Amino acid sequence: MQGEAEAKTTREMELLGLLPYWLETSQGNAIPNDVKMHSLFLLTGPNGGGKSSILRSICAASVLGICGLMVPAKSAVIPNFDSVMLHMKTYDSPADGKSTFQIEMSEIRSIVTRATERSLVLIDEICRGTETAKGTCIAGSILETLDQVGCLGIISTHLHGLFDLPISTNNTVFKAMGAETVNGVIKPTLKLTDGVCRESLAFQTAQREGMPDPIITRAEELYESMKESKVQYVPVVPGMGSKPVINGSKSEPLAKEVERSILVICQKGVVKAGEVACVIVGPREQPPPSTVGASCLYVIIRSDKKLYVGQTDDLVGRLRAHRSKEGMQDATTIYFVVPGKSFACKLETLLINQLPLEGFKLVNKADGRHRNFGTSALYHDAIPHEALTLQT
Template identity: 35%
Template sequence: QAQQLADKLDPCSELVDLLERSIQENPPLSVKEGNIIKDGYNETLDRFRDASRNGKSWIAQLESKERELTGIKSLKIGYNRVFGYYIEVTKPNLHLLPKGRYERKQTLANAERFITQELKEKEALILEAEEKSIELEYELFVDIRERVKQYIPRLQSLAKAISELDVLQSFATVSEERHYVKPQFSEHRELIIQAGRHPVVEKVLGTQTYVPNDCYMNKERELLLITGPNMSGKSTYMRQIALTAIMAQIGCFVPADKAVLPIFDQVFTRIGAADDLVSGQSTFMVEMLEARNAIVHATQNSLILFDEIGRGTSTYDGMALAQAIIEYIHDHIGAKTLFSTHYHELTDLEQSLPKLKNVHVSAVEENGKVVFLHKIEEGPADQSYGIHVAELAGLPSSLIRRAEEILAELEQQEEQRKEEQEEPGGENEAVFEQLSMFAEEKPSKEETRLSKKEKKALETLKSVNLLEMTPLEALNKLYEIQKLLK
């Protein structure tokens, strides 16, 4: 391959010679300002430049020559914008001028002004030199440009060869400096990365700080569901897998200790929050459109990265969409997929989807503080540590304490709900039974004198259709009635 590249390196010697002789090393940006063409390239241009540069010197030499010829020491050559250049002689010395050589141009009170043929020629050259020089330079430039056009096919071939050489040299340099390894390609749909790194993040952090990670996927392990805290490195991990695959397929060594990769036909990503307000598309709509693009066009040989799909809508909507997307990819597409989520409920899918495996980014608590280890491990994460991240972001301490209180209450309610579901009869029967008993109970004589609130509670209870309510709706309604009776 090196010899093939060398054969394409056409030096274009004739063109190099033309450009070196004709064009200045640092010409102006505009081609109509002059100072483009080198001295010595064109004889006429050299004359114009000589006239422009040496005009005053010529005039001084001509003045000295005329004084010597006439013997008039007071003779002088001057210039004004109306008459141009002239030879001025005082009236007492007019008789010394040789006849036929001087042509009268202007008469003054004490002197006469003349012009000679030689001075006319010098005047034309001096006054027109700069203008004609610029015009001629542009003409010469256009001519050179037309001649260069003939070399376009050879130049394009040379540019392509140099660009290939530049890319390969860059690959070699970065691979050696950052200790990348040669990847292998698998025909068995295997993806094995040992101590993989993100090339850009590693460059910023340094090799001593960056934590490498492994990744293993095969025909029985097609979809990795990634859980873990915010800021723990889920997105970085996903991106480094995709970058490793892309780098390998463009011919570069990769940031890992070992890499065995399949050939991917496409890479699809749904990462980050973005909107298109001008087109009337919200962040969530953009998220869904990007997800659709991957789902519609991905094949079994594609790589899909989905980061936090579904978080732009309500919890249940988002979770339902995320699960449906995971199931569709698993059952109908079969692409290698990295899917990160904060919906911990989705980790149960490992039980029903044989090709899905849970992995998580680990974190530990030390002295009440969370330390992100940035290490990928098997299994689901146990916590999100979202409040800790909010604390790191500098939210007020009173706000953080309140969030922790609310979290504790929510977790306690969730535990109670699970315990009630485990009791015989289940949650539905318990709620419906309480409401039914309350609705069927006959009032005593003392209870016939009801307050307005009690009457409203009974009317609300009578209007309830228990068979069409969810357990949560039934509990909310019971709570509402109870508030009226207190």
């Protein structure tokens, strides 16, 4: 623990090697984490990813440290908080005539009305007891309020719609509980990372807990139908076909223009319509773990509106490297998965040569030197169509 005088002045908390002390290290589920908290965290992660565990660990470490007791961490710098406020999952109270959501709102009301810049606020699974759309908006408003207060803390959520709201924050960063792909199966790492995780692992979790396979299969079918119902085709440029537009998308116009051009270029005899599924990754978002080990084409849209085209088998690692460079932290990325590295290289050349013809400026043109593939009107005849068809 730090000295008393220093603890009274610092507003930063640092817990190195923090452990969920109630779990067995020998069983592999007590994973240490380094928590350096200078602001409010908006925490996402899959089911079973360790969100609740890290909230409990931070809460216990803070209370123990303030009391001058041993902390379950290798080292700790803990501010002299005026209050530690924790809200975990709630249940209804029939005796009080209150539903689960009413209890939650009552508890969070106490937090937002009493929190100060010297408070530690920990809220787990915010607004989970009501209709998703309105619950998301209430959660966004609560996040803005706590951000303005300037307290330290974590708000964990599965409400990914928060990232599509026009929320104004200055004291909030995005954190995620990591996941990795092992033998084709996505597994939580229980490690705290930067960014946003939109993977819930809901189907996998339900199956692991014994939910009958027909129910899981039907749920997956319904999920796919729900995604398809959000896609409509609208004309974009006369004579150039249609593009898929996601209802309610908050993607910036330039990203939509780049996506349209990617689809148009890829469909000029290279792939059939609908076989390229572009995914937009926001500046602070992470690609899903399923992209690790998969061949991907990606286009980074820089803040100066110039594009970088690349291909990789590790999109998560590649974007991390790009974002470490100055001026790239706020860049948006568009990617799509392709069947194999060889095909990825050819499509990379194609996009580098063709995107400038669509009116975009590129920062990497060296990989477009194979111009016979990228510019010839007969390039699709030179390669068997079977080798060019993307598998969905």
